Amino acid sequence: MLTDTRNPEQSSVEYAQALLDGLAPSGGLYVPEVIPRISQKQLEEYAGLPYEVVFTLVHDLFVGDSIPLAVQNQIAMEAYGPDNFPQAQEGVVAPVRRLDPNRPLYMLDLFEGPTLAFKDFPLQVVGREMDFVLGERDEYLEQLGATSGDTGSAAGAAMQGRKRIKLFMLSPDDRMSAVQIGQMGVQTGQNVFHLAISGTFDRCQDMVKSIKKDYEFTSLGAVNSINWGRIASQIPYYVSGYLDTVQQAGLEIGQPIDVVIPSGNFGNALAAFYAREMGVPIRNIILATNENDVLDRLVQSGEYRAQTAAETSSPSMDIGKSSNYERLVYHLMGDSAKWCRQYMEQFESQGRVSFREFGLDSDLLMQAGFRSGRSTHADRIRTIRDVFAASGMVIDPHTADGVKVANYKAGFDIPVLVLGTAHPSKFEDTVAEAIGRASLPPRPVQIVDIEERGKHGRTLLPNSEEAVKQFIRNHRFQVA
Ligand SMILES: *Cc1c(COP(=O)(O)O)cnc(C)c1O
Numbered sequence: 043m044l045t046d047t048r049n050p051e052q053s054s055v056e057y058a059q060a061l062l063d064g065l066a067p068s069g070g071l072y073v074p075e076v077i078p079r080i081s082q083k084q085l086e087e088y089a090g091l092p093y094e095v096v097f098t099l100v101h102d103l104f105v106g107d108s109i110p111l112a113v114q115n116q117i118a119m120e121a122y123g124p125d126n127f128p129q130a131q132e133g134v135v136a137p138v139r140r141l142d143p144n145r146p147l148y149m150l151d152l153f154e155g156p157t158l159a160f161k162d163f164p165l166q167v168v169g170r171e172m173d174f175v176l177g178e179r180d181e182y183l184e185q186l187g188a189t190s191g192d193t194g195s196a197a198g199a200a201m202q203g204r205k206r207i208k209l210f211m212l213s214p215d216d217r218m219s220a221v222q223i224g225q226m227g228v229q230t231g232q233n234v235f236h237l238a239i240s241g242t243f244d245r246c247q248d249m250v251k252s253i254k255k256d257y258e259f260t261s262l263g264a265v266n267s268i269n270w271g272r273i274a275s276q277i278p279y280y281v282s283g284y285l286d287t288v289q290q291a292g293l294e295i296g297q298p299i300d301v302v303i304p305s306g307n308f309g310n311a312l313a314a315f316y317a318r319e320m321g322v323p324i325r326n327i328i329l330a331t332n333e334n335d336v337l338d339r340l341v342q343s344g345e346y347r348a349q350t351a352a353e354t355s356s357p358s359m360d361i362g363k364s365s366n367y368e369r370l371v372y373h374l375m376g377d378s379a380k381w382c383r384q385y386m387e388q389f390e391s392q393g394r395v396s397f398r399e400f401g402l403d404s405d406l407l408m409q410a411g412f413r414s415g416r417s418t419h420a421d422r423i424r425t426i427r428d429v430f431a432a433s434g435m436v437i438d439p440h441t442a443d444g445v446k447v448a449n450y451k452a453g454f455d456i457p458v459l460v461l462g463t464a465h466p467s468k469f470e471d472t473v474a475e476a477i478g479r480a481s482l483p484p485r486p487v488q489i490v491d492i493e494e495r496g497k498h499g500r501t502l503l504p505n506s507e508e509a510v511k512q513f514i515r516n517h518r519f520q521v522a
Pocket residue numbers: 159160161192304305306307308309310311358359440463464
């Protein structure tokens with residue numbers, strides 16, 4: 043059962059409700075009332091099981107009665123099955139790979155899914171779970187969002203073919219990469235509508251806000267990264283990643299590892315926190331940022347300060363604040379919605395807040411087992427090159443930020459597991475800058491010829507709110 047980070051009076055909410063709500067009614071986020079535990083004996087039993095089985099065993103601890111176990115199993119088999127993970131061999135959808143023969147440096151490969159980034163892991167489950175819950179309630183869900191990058195295709199892939207969901211996603215008509223345009227293009231039709239607006243991303247976002255204020259469209263939901271279902275669907279890969287790492291390192295289950303997480307909105311790192319609270323032997327959770335270093339500064343100084351996001355060559359980490367961090371604050375403050383609310387309200391009104399003002403130590407996050415570091419364009423180019431030289435493996439720019447920070451911040455006295463968050467073929471230009479075009483890996487089937495296949499897929503609309511509204515009217519569910 044879940045509660046709300048900002049409302050001490052909130053009564054318990056079921057998983058299914060949090061899934062459909064996204065945000066809690068107070069504007070806070072849903073968090074578990076009690077974090078379930080996994081014993082060492084259970085971890086030993088999970089070792090060697092196929093990913094979808096480990097997934098359901100762990101995920102069910104959060105879902106409970108909201109979704110019958112047989113349905114959860116079915117969802118996991120589809121989400122992590124061969125249609126979505128064509129490269130997976132023998133059920134290994136989230137393999138651990140060694141990145142350096144001389145040091146215990148490993149990577150958890152989470153980028154073999156439909157859009158070749160780790161967000162597929164949670165979203166492929168969440169889309170199916172939403173569809174199931176909507177069916178139980180005989181409800182429908184229409185979502186409207188804006189994207190300047192990968193959120194569009196990951197959400198599109200998750201919602202595509204879901205019977206009770208329609209997704210309307212605005213994106214700027216230019217300024218997206220050809221691969222991104224192609225990925226969105228092939229999803230368009232049926233129930234997913236990618237609308238290319240002749241305007242900027244900011245204009246797309248403003249339109250979304252303004253359209254939702256119109257009484258005709260207020261029921262349209264948001265596409266957001268703070269849905270509890272996403273976090274609850276990311277925790278299981280820390281369990282499988284841990285087990286595979288200790289196995290490859292020749293260690294006993296129970297011995298600790300460090301994890302390094304390329305971070306932006308703090309969803310992935312938060313899942314690591316929950317996994318550790320549940321009993322997965324993780325020593326340090328090391329956050330890697332790019333030039334947008336809000337989280338690194340926070341860990342080092344105890345001050346959380348919003349920044350204007352700058353464009354970088356690891357674009358999925360370009361953030362000015364980290365929405366999911368609120369959940370960690372809630373737990374660090376002793377599961378207090380009262381204190382969490384004050385902290386977040388101060389941040390929202392002043393753009394900054396520090397632990398000291400709340401009588402807490404500046405190094406609170408370090409005491410809580412977090413570490414951090416920052417990476418730049420030059421770092422990620424050098425790191426992609428170094429990893430390629432050491433292991434022959436090609437990593438993407440986000441994962442490279444993780445490896446760079448691992449090099450400086452991890453002790454390597456125990457195994458270090460870096461989260462591989464995207465496939466290098468999604469960021470070919472940056473990878474080519476590091477190792478040359480001739481060394482680029484072949485594209486996975488998901489994006490072979492994607493520019494051509496999806497070129498004309500998006501629906502072009504003028505920079506006009508009325509045009510977008512009319513399109514939505516024409517494509518909404520027609521429920522009497
Ligand atoms: C979203 C994303 C991240 C950042 O993850 P958060 O959960 O937002 O911290 C890192 N790398 C890639 C490739 C991503 O798509």
